[in-house]
Amino acid sequence: MATISFDLVSPENLVFNDEVGTIIVPGKDGDLGILPGHSKVMSSLRPGRVMVYSEDKNLIKSFFVSGGFAEINPEKCIVLAESVVEVNSLEKTSIEKEIQELENKEGKESEEQLSVAKAKLEAINVNYYDKI
Amino acid sequence: MPSLKDIKTQINSVGSTKKITSAMKMVAASKLRRSQEKAEAARPYSSRLEEMLSSLASSAASGEGIIKLLTGTGNDQNYVVVPVSADRGLCGGFNSSINRETFKLVKSLEGNGKKVQLMPVGKKSRDFFNRVMKDQIIESFVDLNVSSTGYESALNISNKLQELYFDGKFDKCILVFNKFKSAISQEVTQQQLIPLDVSNSEKEEEKENSSNAIYDYEPDEETILKDLLPKNVSIQIFKVLLESDAGEQGARMAAMDNATRNAGEMIDSLTLKYNRTRQAFITKELIEIISGAESI
Numbered sequence: 001m002a003t004i005s006f007d008l009v010s011p012e013n014l015v016f017n018d019e020v021g022t023i024i025v026p027g028k029d030g031d032l033g034i035l036p037g038h039s040k041v042m043s044s045l046r047p048g049r050v051m052v053y054s055e056d057k058n059l060i061k062s063f064f065v066s067g068g069f070a071e072i073n074p075e076k077c078i079v080l081a082e083s084v085v086e087v088n089s090l091e092k093t094s095i096e097k098e099i100q101e102l103e104n105k106e107g108k109e110s111e112e113q114l115s116v117a118k119a120k121l122e123a124i125n126v127n128y129y130d131k132i
Numbered sequence: 133m134p135s136l137k138d139i140k141t142q143i144n145s146v147g148s149t150k151k152i153t154s155a156m157k158m159v160a161a162s163k164l165r166r167s168q169e170k171a172e173a174a175r176p177y178s179s180r181l182e183e184m185l186s187s188l189a190s191s192a193a194s195g196e197g198i199i200k201l202l203t204g205t206g207n208d209q210n211y212v213v214v215p216v217s218a219d220r221g222l223c224g225g226f227n228s229s230i231n232r233e234t235f236k237l238v239k240s241l242e243g244n245g246k247k248v249q250l251m252p253v254g255k256k257s258r259d260f261f262n263r264v265m266k267d268q269i270i271e272s273f274v275d276l277n278v279s280s281t282g283y284e285s286a287l288n289i290s291n292k293l294q295e296l297y298f299d300g301k302f303d304k305c306i307l308v309f310n311k312f313k314s315a316i317s318q319e320v321t322q323q324q325l326i327p328l329d330v331s332n333s334e335k336e337e338e339k340e341n342s343s344n345a346i347y348d349y350e351p352d353e354e355t356i357l358k359d360l361l362p363k364n365v366s367i368q369i370f371k372v373l374l375e376s377d378a379g380e381q382g383a384r385m386a387a388m389d390n391a392t393r394n395a396g397e398m399i400d401s402l403t404l405k406y407n408r409t410r411q412a413f414i415t416k417e418l419i420e421i422i423s424g425a426e427s428i
Contacts (some may be wrong), residue, residue, distance in 0.1 A: 007176070009176050009177045009180060009282045010177065010283075010285075011174055011282075011366075011367055011370055012170070012173060012174060012179075012282050012283055013173040013174070014173065014176050023330050027350055027354075028350065028351050028353050028355070029350055032350075039348065039350045040347045040348060041347065041349075041350055042184065042187075042347050042348070042350070042356060043349070043350035043351075044350070044351070044355065044356045044359045045359075052307070069181075069182060069184060069356070069357075069359070069360065071180070076179060080177055080180055080181060081284075082283075082363070096214050131169075
């Protein structure tokens with residue numbers, strides 16, 4: 001089976017760069033599963049999980065991104081994300097605390113932060129896509 | 133004629149200055165390496181973003197809402213100039229060249245009848261413009277520490293700029309910063325930040341035009357563009373901050389290297405002077421003794 005090269009880039013550094021089998025990215029209109037030979041798509045992303053699988057469909061890594069863009073062509077997939085964290089390194093208690101603090105604040109900015117934090121919490125709790 | 137003791141003290145004080153400058157040089161050298169790595173790590177993101185943007189730019193038809201970041205307000209009466217300097221001195225002409233260039237730019241814009249406001253980044257330019265054109269400063273950012281705080285610091289500046297822009301406070305924004313060319317040379321550069329200047333990336337667009345044409349956009353071009361444009365402003369600022377940081381360390385390294393060398397030369401010439409004076413003193417004493425002995 002063929003592979004597709006995948007770059008995950010944050011403003012500070014190149015987080016992930018390798019040949020992989022499948023990638024799932026959280027597109028704004030719904031999740032996108034990307035296999036080698038995918039048609040050309042440019043999509044913006046919502047906060048959520050970027051899942052990376054090997055050729056034999058084993059989960060290699062899952063990242064949490066707070067939004068960004070994906071550029072996909074048949075040989076390559078590039079995800080530009082504003083902040084990237086590995087899902088494993090997220091801590092449930094600290095995020096719950098953050099959500100509580102944000103819920104008491106008002107304003108557009110904290111609303112955005114709140115939705116990101118909630119998406120983070122969801123990313124820890126859910127386990128669909130773990131096996132494909 | 134200075135006494136022997138005076139020269140000795142002078143040698144000692146130049147010696148300790150030399151120690152300080154050479155230590156600063158070494159610190160700057162290691163910081164430079166780190167800043168350079170940071171700047172290089174940030175490059176893939178910004179270049180990718182630029183590519184995306186240039187392939188989307190053609191689809192921006194009208195100048196409403198966020199798209200204004202690309203198309204402009206239609207006026208060019210009010211300017212915001214953002215000089216990016218260091219927070220600390222002792223780095224040669226790094227800060228003064230930024231200040232000089234910005235001052236010249238502001239004067240020439242004002243000469244053309246434009247209204248100019250300033251938003252200095254870094255203590256050195258803030259202090260300078262606080263002295264010469266205090267009433268034109270709308271906001272200043274100091275102690276950014278871009279190499280440790282990272283992207284956040286750029287976001288602050290970018291948010292402030294966009295807030296002002298969408299309030300209609302200005303039409304064009306120009307950054308003045310030191311572009312990092314190599315460890316020992318920086319070049320003062322002006323970059324138009326708002327509205328976005330896509331002309332320099334257009335060449336690439338032509339090259340890839342055929343492949344860009346068949347992209348599918350999700351949700352659609354305009355939505356992506358609306359997300360992309362504000363991000364691009366932040367990322368451009370981030371890139372500039374990193375470049376300027378690397379440039380600062382480079383400039384400081386070069387300046388301190390020079391200072392160390394000068395101190396070395398000074399010590400050499402002072403030591404020579406010390407030895408000459410000492411010899412002259414001995415000779416004088418001998419002559420006195422001999423002539424004293426002869427007279428008896």
